[in-house]
Amino acid sequence: MPIQSRPILRRHALVLLGATIAGGARAAGMDTVNARAFSFEKPEGGTLALSGLAGKPILVVNTATACGYAGQLTGLQALWTRFGDRGLTVIAVPSPDFGNQEPLDGLAIAEAARKDHGVTFPVVAKTHVRGPSAHPFYRWAAVEKPGSTPNWNFHKYLVARDGSLIGAWPSPVEPNDPRIVTAIANELPTG
Template sequence: MAENSPLYDITAQKLDGQPLKLSYFSGRVLLIVNTASKCGFTPQYGALEQLYREFNPRGFEVLAFPSNQFGNQEPGSAAEIAAFCERNYGVSFPVFAKVDVNGAQAHPVFRFLTAARRGFFGTRRILWNFTKFLVDREGNVMGRYAPNTDPSKLRDMIDLLLKKP
């Protein structure tokens, strides 16, 4: 049962400052991404929005977590991040408050994700912005994808996960 995943016990703050328990997304397929507005991979926001619009009616969510841990590429305030995402990419999926993804202050979402699915050479550490984690309806981390992985390349895997009850 999906509610048993530790992921759903975690609460994250949305960009507007409101807390949201991730159990809200229980039973949905998730693509969780650490993002930044001034990164070479920032145009991926467009592909993420396209996936969201295509698959959301079937039970898919993109959850974006801005982080300023890589090259000061997300220096903006919550209001600036929200305006940037809307103005440049028409982002309509949930964007959360800026978080750390590595280190002692890493947000619990990323501690969970990196423990469940390690990167190259077994590392837990996220190496750059736009690292992506695909989570099934039960809250299991099914894949970890490098920053340079175009989100559209995940379309078939998302479709497959959405077909499972």
């Protein structure tokens, strides 16, 4: 087999794995696998199913309350305040993966984000976002946007209204960056 074919086969294998993880999406209809196939555990119990956000853009951000970038929670809240009534959902995904800068657990994470940064958008349970124990959403996103995976806290993914992954921005890119704001605005209904 030519060496050039191996990355394509590896990508196809990862997509199939993601489909299986996502709940057994039909192998013949891989176009059905998108972000809506995933859900996150809530710290208070239950799940936040992305399928319940169909037709709405979603900004998914891996967070950590003790990170130097934690001030971005305030910027994420500003996006939620500005665009939430037009359909945007911001989801904080606390992660222990980068220097264990999320020392809290359970509801204490959401409470710290609310108290210190005024966060009112959903904060899910502490979740791994990289490596073999990464949450299935993050494994799917790694296939969809190779080379744009989280290298630190506050990596941002934008999911389009159709469930496709349309944007990825690394930690240093602030939530109010024109690239993020424009991408979100382009996904919102006009009116």
